[in-house]
Every structure is written in structure tokens, then in C-alpha cells.
Amino acid sequence: MATILLIEDDPGVRRGLQLALSRHGHEVRTAESGEDGLRELGAAACDLVVLDLMLPGISGFEVCRRIRAAGEVPVVMLTARGDDFDVVTGLEAGADDYVVKPAQPTVLDARIRAVLRRSAPSDGVRVHGGLRIDTEALTVTLHGAPVALTPTELRLLLTLSRAPGRVFSRRQLLEEVWEHDYLGDSRLVDNCVQRLRAKIEERQAAPEYVQTVRGFGYRFGPL
Amino acid sequence: MATILLIEDDPGVRRGLQLALSRHGHEVRTAESGEDGLRELGAAACDLVVLDLMLPGISGFEVCRRIRAAGEVPVVMLTARGDDFDVVTGLEAGADDYVVKPAQPTVLDARIRAVLRRSAPSDGVRVHGGLRIDTEALTVTLHGAPVALTPTELRLLLTLSRAPGRVFSRRQLLEEVWEHDYLGDSRLVDNCVQRLRAKIEERQAAPEYVQTVRGFGYRFGPL
DNA sequence: CCGCCGTGTCGCAGTCGTGTCGCAGTCCCG
DNA sequence: CGGGACTGCGACACGACTGCGACACGGCGG
Structure with a gap:
């Protein structure tokens, strides 16, 4: 499971391809x-880019170079024909792998996983x-910028x-994060969530990561 | 948490690995x-298979193919080296993920949970x-559209x-949903059912999900 | 010894959920 | 056919729950 930006x-x-990759x-x-792709990439990080070579405007090669110049996001190229020129130039532009169109979704997925595995050995x-x-490193970054969390906030996250x-x-969180036997109902969890949100949420009115489920507790991630 | 068949x-x-996974x-x-593994799998179902590639007798790939041919049990492969050939062939044989040996128990567990989460949303x-x-997520969707339920409505559902x-x-529902000792017959349940119906029933004249059994109470589902 | 940071507690305010009431419509049974 | 019981349904006011700021305590390092 990875976040992929598909430029096509x-x-x-x-x-x-979007459907096929989602299914995987x-x-x-x-x-x-x-x-559009470069803008998207700037807005939110992703784990890998699948990049078509034939694009209107900037060429795929140029996009690839800029992506690699900007960061360490791996790129899988999508070429119409497997002619040598494309492949060599593509790999020289910093692509990590390439797949020839029409791409079998399974093959593309396999390549993606392979690239992710070798270019992101950090499990x-x-x-x-x-x-x-x-x-493992116990670090948290938001759009690439490091976020300083206190030990309790980190354990909670x-x-x-x-x-x-x-x-x-709240009960479960008290047991797992604080490990006390929790005497007396307390609003400790609410407080810590609030502090965590102040650091990782951009719009605190509509939290993106830590959501409250009224009457039950808290939840991480998508609705 | 889950029943796992380890073929190694x-x-x-x-x-x-058995000890480590048990601890998780x-x-x-x-x-x-x-x-042995295929026989075991035929004898009793399990939620996931952890499969070593290097096996005596039938190869891991072949075992994987047969497992996937037989049913929908997800497979996590265990490979000695992450060379591309293994990965691609493994994923094409139907593996859902793979972990490179020597496997960190924590990593393996994380992969297992990830696979279980995405390949068995039926849990x-x-x-x-x-x-x-x-x-688990405590969410309800109707034809794909999320439905906002209040805690009580959700507990009722x-x-x-x-x-x-x-x-x-009504008595049973008061005990299980409200947990009070219910003094004085009240029409609280009716009210909550009504509110729930307003949110999940399309034709309230002929409720599809929450049906009333006159004189007795309520029932969920088909006639 | 002093000051800072992390943590737990308290209180306030706004919002939303919830329980109660009353009326109307429906079904059952005499 | 008529009465009574049961249920659907809207309205409303109280109360619970959560966000949020402030403060005090304690540990750790300068």
C-alpha cells in the first residue's frame, strides 16, 4: 500500500491505470x-510517481529531472515503445524503472513494488x-517539515x-498510551489529542488525521 | 487477532516466527x-498464509498459485533476497506482499496486518x-454515501x-443500547428508531432495514 | 539553585445529542 | 363499525460531550 501520483x-x-492500481x-x-503533476507533488508528498513520457507542455524527461532534483521520490516511466533512446534517456533523467505501454496492471504493480522496496528500504x-x-526513527514530518512531538503525543499518534x-x-487509549489503570474518568486524552492536533493539523476545525467520533473516542485517518 | 498458516x-x-507472531x-x-501446507489449508481455513519461497518439493511459487486458485486467502511471501525476479514472479503468482529474510517480527506483523486490512475488508x-x-471504523454508508449517525443511533443499529x-x-434494546436499568416504560426506543430510519431508510413507509414487529419490538433486515 | 518543558487538572463555553411530551395516523379486536 | 392500543413523527428544553485556554506540579538540565 503506497500513495502514487499518476501523471498521464x-x-x-x-x-x-488508476482503477487497476487502486485494486492493488x-x-x-x-x-x-x-x-499539474509537479504542483500536485509540491502540495502533498507521495511514495512514487508513475510518469508518462508523452505529455503536453513539459516533456516527461524534464518532469522526471525536476522531480529527482526536488526530492527522493522514485519514478516509474511509462513509454509507448521500448525503443532504446527512450529507455536510456529516461534512466539518465533519473527514472528508477520503466514499463512499456500498453502496461499490464500486474506488471506495473510488480515494478512499483520492486522500486518501492529497493528505493525505500525503510520499513x-x-x-x-x-x-x-x-x-523506527520515531520522527514525524508534515509536508517534509519535521514536527516536534512530545513523547506522549508521539505514543498517541x-x-x-x-x-x-x-x-x-478513551479507555483503550489510556491503557495503551499511558498504561495506567485509569482511576477516575479523566479528560486527559482529549487534552493530548488537542495538543497533537495543534501540531499536525492544518485546519483544526476539520481535522484530517485525528478525528473525533462523538460518544466513542478517536480515530486516525480517512473518514 | 487472526489465524495464520506459516509454511517454512x-x-x-x-x-x-511462530513465537513472535503468537506474541503479536x-x-x-x-x-x-x-x-503439508496445502493439506493443512484444506483441513481448516485460516485468514492468511505466510509462505517461504525456498521449500523442499513443490516450489513456493507453485504453492502460492494453488492457494490463490483454491480461494481468496491472502499470501505474504518470505524471500531470502529481494532480487527483482523473485518479487515480480512472486507477485504475479498472486502474493499480496512479501518480506525479505531475515524478517523482523514487527515488520512481518505490520505487513500481515496491512494485507489483512486491505484484502479482508469483510472483517x-x-x-x-x-x-x-x-x-471498527464505526461508519455507516448508504449506497456509498456516508451517513452521519449519533452515538445512540449507531449503538442501536x-x-x-x-x-x-x-x-x-424494547426492554432488551433499553438494556443493551442504553444500559440503564430502565425505570418507567418509555417510548425512547420508538423515538430513536424513528430518527435512525429518517437517516437510513429511503421509503419510510416501507422500511427496508429496521422493521417494527407490532406488539413485540423491532427487527433488523429482511422480513 | 533556578528555569524550562512536559504533563495532568480544572473550568468555561459552544455545540450537538437526547429524553419527554403531545398529537395524529394505523392496526387490531370486540 | 367504533373504540382502544400501539406506533410514527415533529417540537423543545435540558444536559452531556468536546474543544480550548489557563494553571500548577514535577523532573531534568544548565
């Missing part, structure tokens, strides 16, 4: 052009939108993000 | 070879017609849907 101008191919368990965002990294949680979507009751 | 020929690795809350059964999710109830077809008396 042909609407048919774009939707087909990836989160897929799309862009129609190189400019235990959870990425949700612009939030990146490294469970780790616990919640371990099961995205699942609702944790 | 090396006795040391097998016991180590899984039920672990083991098999020493591909044939804790109840679907009846257009209504989908996720008992969860209680009723736990036993579709069964009739719950």
Missing part, C-alpha cells in the same frame, strides 16, 4: 500534465497524506496510526 | 512443506443491501444488525 494525459489510460491496494492521485514508515510517520480507520475509545 | 521448512526460523496476538499453525463490516456498517432477523423487545 490520456483520460482513458489514466482512469484505467494503492492510493492513487492523478495529474493531466507535467505542470515501518506510515504515510497518510502529507503526514509521514517513521516508526503511533497507537492511533497503527490501525487507521479504527476507533479507539 | 527451517525448524529454527519456523519456531521463531495471532493464532499460528505451521507446515513444513508445500504439500467487522456488515453489508445488507445498500447499507454498509463498519464495526449495531445491536440490531448483530442479529439480523431476530426481534428485539
